[in-house]
Amino acid sequence: MAAWFTRSGNIAHHVKRNMGSFLRPAPTLSDSSWSRSPACLGNSPALLWAGRLESTRAQKLVDSDSENDAPLRDDDQAIDFPGGRVMLTSEMQFIPGYPQQRVHCYHLMNNDGQTNMCSSFEQVSKEVAVKMYSDMITLQIMDTIFYEAQRQGRISFYLTSVGEEAINIASAAALSPDDIVMAQYREPGVLLWRGFTLQEFANQCFGNKADCGKGRQMPIHYGSKKLNYFTVSSPLATQLPQAVGAAYSLKMDNKDACVVAYFGDGSTSEGDFHASLNFAAVMEAPVIFLCRNNGWAISTPTSEQFRSDGIVVKGPAYGIQSIRVDGNDALAVHNAVRAARQMAIHEQRPILVEALTYRVGHHSTSDDSTKYRPVDEVKHWEMGQNPVNRFRKWVERNGWWSEEDESQLRSSIRKQLLQAIQVAEKMEKPPLADLFSDVYDVPPSILFEQEQQLRETIKRHPQDYPSDVPV
Ligand SMILES: Cc1ncc(C[n+]2csc(CCOP(=O)(O)OP(=O)(O)O)c2C)c(N)n1
Numbered sequence: 001m002a003a004w005f006t007r008s009g010n011i012a013h014h015v016k017r018n019m020g021s022f023l024r025p026a027p028t029l030s031d032s033s034w035s036r037s038p039a040c041l042g043n044s045p046a047l048l049w050a051g052r053l054e055s056t057r058a059q060k061l062v063d064s065d066s067e068n069d070a071p072l073r074d075d076d077q078a079i080d081f082p083g084g085r086v087m088l089t090s091e092m093q094f095i096p097g098y099p100q101q102r103v104h105c106y107h108l109m110n111n112d113g114q115t116n117m118c119s120s121f122e123q124v125s126k127e128v129a130v131k132m133y134s135d136m137i138t139l140q141i142m143d144t145i146f147y148e149a150q151r152q153g154r155i156s157f158y159l160t161s162v163g164e165e166a167i168n169i170a171s172a173a174a175l176s177p178d179d180i181v182m183a184q185y186r187e188p189g190v191l192l193w194r195g196f197t198l199q200e201f202a203n204q205c206f207g208n209k210a211d212c213g214k215g216r217q218m219p220i221h222y223g224s225k226k227l228n229y230f231t232v233s234s235p236l237a238t239q240l241p242q243a244v245g246a247a248y249s250l251k252m253d254n255k256d257a258c259v260v261a262y263f264g265d266g267s268t269s270e271g272d273f274h275a276s277l278n279f280a281a282v283m284e285a286p287v288i289f290l291c292r293n294n295g296w297a298i299s300t301p302t303s304e305q306f307r308s309d310g311i312v313v314k315g316p317a318y319g320i321q322s323i324r325v326d327g328n329d330a331l332a333v334h335n336a337v338r339a340a341r342q343m344a345i346h347e348q349r350p351i352l353v354e355a356l357t358y359r360v361g362h363h364s365t366s367d368d369s370t371k372y373r374p375v376d377e378v379k380h381w382e383m384g385q386n387p388v389n390r391f392r393k394w395v396e397r398n399g400w401w402s403e404e405d406e407s408q409l410r411s412s413i414r415k416q417l418l419q420a421i422q423v424a425e426k427m428e429k430p431p432l433a434d435l436f437s438d439v440y441d442v443p444p445s446i447l448f449e450q451e452q453q454l455r456e457t458i459k460r461h462p463q464d465y466p467s468d469v470p471v
């Protein structure tokens, strides 16, 4: 499909805009401009190939000219290759694989919550700032209590967002509810910001009858049609090509919205990441690729994942405007994502945001990170670069938060969450019939047969079937 659009639409437009001379009729060899401008080729593949041979011949002419010390004119030193005019050089230079200086990181606030007087940025109102901070605390409490619930064997799996609260909440606060979110799995804060209730989180983790996914996903694979948040799927990076397709549909419908695709550093090793960036650039799709570079993909450090200067440099390689931001600085994340959204929608183009942070928790409840990284490293980030403490200091400096607000919020959220967990745990599981519904409009006969077989097996071995799932 990409190829079809490319030929019929954007590239044709791009070629006309940037390559006027490329589309000129093919010159004859007697044409005097030929040796200086060998890319004046026809636009059929055969002519293109012949033209390339001729351009080599033309290059030899240029070389022999220079041997005779004839002065080169500017025109002689550039060729309109397909894709645009390229300057020529006789100096053999390989582009370095790694820059002398790493790409700078956009940052507004230090660890004491002080902002640089010289930096200009869009202020966050008291109302938004207090909601941002309250949601960060709620996310922390959710992580603590659900993690414990898993350790007690009450839910099967959990995964925390510790250390990445600012990326979650500050990016969500910069979006509009119409923007479509395609998350990886460490972004429940985006859903929290949009109004997913503690009861809904608990229902999903317990996989009960009230879960909007009908208990068919592992815990933390949240989704909400109402809140424009696509259901999380475990295979890494699969949400990225889908995000580009969804963004292209917003473009076709002239919608004032974009898609935000979240993913980790590890996901960038998937082919889907690269295909998506290229596809989005060519299709000029309004999508924000938001990479949480937290240093680890389970036990694999980024140094074993790629040799580039992180993720941000990969954007320009695909023709995508990109920014690196301090992911532990809520103000910087908020400002960068707000600007990215403006550009994505008003200029109809993809944007790549690399948010640098650190995964403070274990990868998930199935992991023990003390086996592969020093505890001191974790402590350094947890204590010294804590995004929640940093934002709290900034909110307090503004006089918008007090110790009393803090303890009231914490005890209220804790109570609400424990209550939600009790309700979710007691609620019935979805009925067995729900396993077979919702995929097909008219289910195929093979599904009926499977359902029958399952029901017969349960009748024969009732002791092996969970008693809390209605048959
Ligand atoms: C295609 C695929 N390969 C491997 C996995 C196993 N896996 C699950 S999470 C993960 C690490 C992902 O790391 P990253 O994208 O950096 O996200 P983070 O967990 O750090 O937030 C891996 C390898 C998977 N789910 N899907």
Ligand SMILES: [Mg+2]
Binding pocket: 264, 265, 266, 292, 293, 294, 295, 296, 297, 298, 359
């Ligand atoms: Mg990671």
